[in-house]
Amino acid sequence: MTTSLYPELDEAALAQIVSALESGNTSGLAPARAEEVTQARTAARFRLVRVPGAEGVELDGALWVQSGDTPAPVVVMPAPWADLGWVAYAAQATQLAAKGYNVLAYTPRGFGKSGGEVEVAGPLDVQDGTAAVDFVLENLPAADTNQIGFLGDSYGSGISLLVAAADPRVKAVGALSTWGSLFEAFHENDTAHTASVDALRGAARNARLSERTEWAFGQVRNGESPSDELREWASERSPLTYIDQLNQQNVPIFFAHAWHETLFPVNQTLELFERLTTPKRLDLSIGDHSSPEMTGLIGLPNRIWTDAHHWLGHHLKGETNGITESQVVSEIMWGKALESHQDWYSAVGAPAGFHLTGPAAGGVDGGLADKPANGWSTTVSTGTDTPATVADAIIKTGYAEMLGKPKTYPTGQIDRTHAAVWTGEPLTETAKVRGTPSLRLAFQPSAADTTFIAYLFDAAPDNSASIITHAPFTVRGATPGEPAVADIRLQAAGYDAPARHRLMLVVDTEDPFYRDANEAGSAITFSSTEGSPSRLEIPLA
Known part of the structure; x- marks a missing residue:
């Protein structure tokens, strides 16, 4: 049984970053991480928070608040599908804070120290994302209300896209290892992708799955022809369902995906990318789910996270950083050469x-x-x-x-x-x-x-x-x-x-x-x- 979607993630190192953010003692950190924490603490105040979510559920989180009275852009980061919750973003959120962003990282309902039950990016998760924006604006007088972005990996990326479709206050999104159609990811060509469900259930072994989630996972696991009810459940949780809203709101979206993605195969995300008429970019890499961006989660230099930062910088801060020069960047198996194209059509042979x-x-x-x-x-x-x-x-x-x-x-x-x-x-x-x-x-x-x-x-x-x-x-x-x-x-x-x-x-x-x-x-x-x-x-x- 898969026990983690992040087998290489160093949870102890991330916990050390959180401890240093709270205490200011960076002696246990690598020099680069120590410098980032020092810069972040100089630029912003860090504190642990409880975010009021939908239906009275409280979400575990952390807030990096920029010092001073000058309005600063906001980045909200829903956590991946993992027990450690928002702590997975400790390094990345710290880097963003050092660059001048107010940052709220939170753990979705049902995971870690958050209340509620896991709804697999259902309507309550979308309401939680909107409530997270409310929380930031209510608690940060210097937040720039016109420059709010969402950035997430895996589970957090899907939630980010769904919140952006529902909340016009979201002005940019970074969606790493995401999905376009949850149904297509789980039932490709009418074939039940049982390994995906097994991986998700294994990684959520300590989480609290709702009865509806258990039902849906069981429906996929039994391999029978999918019911209309399962299709509706998946559709409600699929960004492709809300493509018109995303296009109407013209939300700039950055995608990152792996060619050999086994959890959310690439075609259904490509369909979402192709149907978007918004400013968009797609980074395709060698590897599998979340693995190309893994080194960035622990703070190391990483092409995908660098591009995600540049995307937010361009669309939330007006930075000229070259991020829009190419809309599709592909890392080719197995030579690892990067190819850049203006769109997917130009990338295709x-x-x-x-x-x-x-x-x-x-x-x-x-x-x-x-x-x-x-x-x-x-x-x-x-x-x-x-x-x-x-x-x-x-x-x-x-x-x-x-x-x-x-x-x-x-x-x-x-x-x-x-x-x-x-x-x-x-x-x-x-x-x-x-x-x-x-x-x-x-x-x-x-x-x-x-x-x-x-x-x-x-x-x-x-x-x-x-x-x-x-x-x-x-x-x-x-x-x-x-x-x-x-x-x-x-x-x-x-x-x-x-x-x-x-x-x-x-x-x-x-x-x-x-x-x-x-x-x-x-x-x-x-x-x-x-x-x-x-x-x-x-x-x-």
Whole structure:
């Protein structure tokens, strides 16, 4: 069971920062942290607070109040999904205070020392965010009421977006590792993302989940077809639902996301980003949920937090810091080069089509060709996992990726009775995958309910591989034996596959990240016909 969404977070070091803020004794801090605390204490007064939230619930928090009478901008920081609550922001809030901001960091209801129950960014959490703004304005006479921003990581980012949609006083948002559609994050292509719910429940083991939250998590966990009630629950908690309000209020929003995000996969956040007409920026990085910005949480230099500070500085303080020069900045797997583009459309490559073919004479795997080759079929049995998986572990695999050690997949060990494999010819030059690959796959299920997962790999000459992207797919209530077609959008990727490597598509029926709908003893036949050609489309720069 996952016990933390922040396995590398040094809680003791953050507690030391809080202690130094209260006492002024910085002797136990690293020199850089000691200097930041000293600067913050010179610029602002620090104190612990209880924030009156909705329905009489009190929220645990901390306040950095700028000295003097000159109005100063405000940053409100709802905490991540973690027991330590607002303390996770001790370093970042201190840095912001040293830069001249009034800062309120608070723990959402149900976590840590806050009252109430966890509502997963529900209406009460939004009311709490608005109440937090009220609290700041009532207690800080020198707060600039026209320059209020929200900045949050993970859970705090979703709350920030929802509050911004509801409260016109919010003039800028920083949303790191956020979500656009909670339903799409939990039920991608009608496939229950049980690993996400398990991770959230594990990380909230000491929190107080509301009865409604327990119900919703249970609905996802059982893997059944989602009810309308669950869709409504998720919609109410999804920033995409409030896209018109965000656009009408023209709230400038900064996003940061990881390519291999396993908690809130990137496509649903990209949809939110694309539909916004407000000033916006997106930083995409190697790693998994919150891992690219982790070093910044403990105060170390970090590109994402630096950009978030610049975003707030530009939109709340009028600073000229170059932050709007590019709207999309991508860190490319695995070379870590940064690419800058004015928008997502400019970042995406041109579609290149690869037709799925049957195996060559004497072969087992199909091919990826530039011309159609129909009339073949291959059958796989369900119920057995293969080495083709999303990751070894939610979040933790992303840390290894950041260190340049992506998971290695032994493609030769993928059992072809339980997986279908198509491999392209060796690349003559680097294949720059930029955007959202898509797959059209003709199939014939032997059972009414069927799940399969498509993985796109970069296979090296030694047959080891790295994952580029993936997506699950589930169909329910099909007619056994009847041909069908799946149109699947894989998760977006920024990836360079080197020359002499091969692109490899693998489709199997089990993955520990998802609850499959396969019936025991069932099988799936994949094929390609003139009427239903199977085709992989990859955007290549």
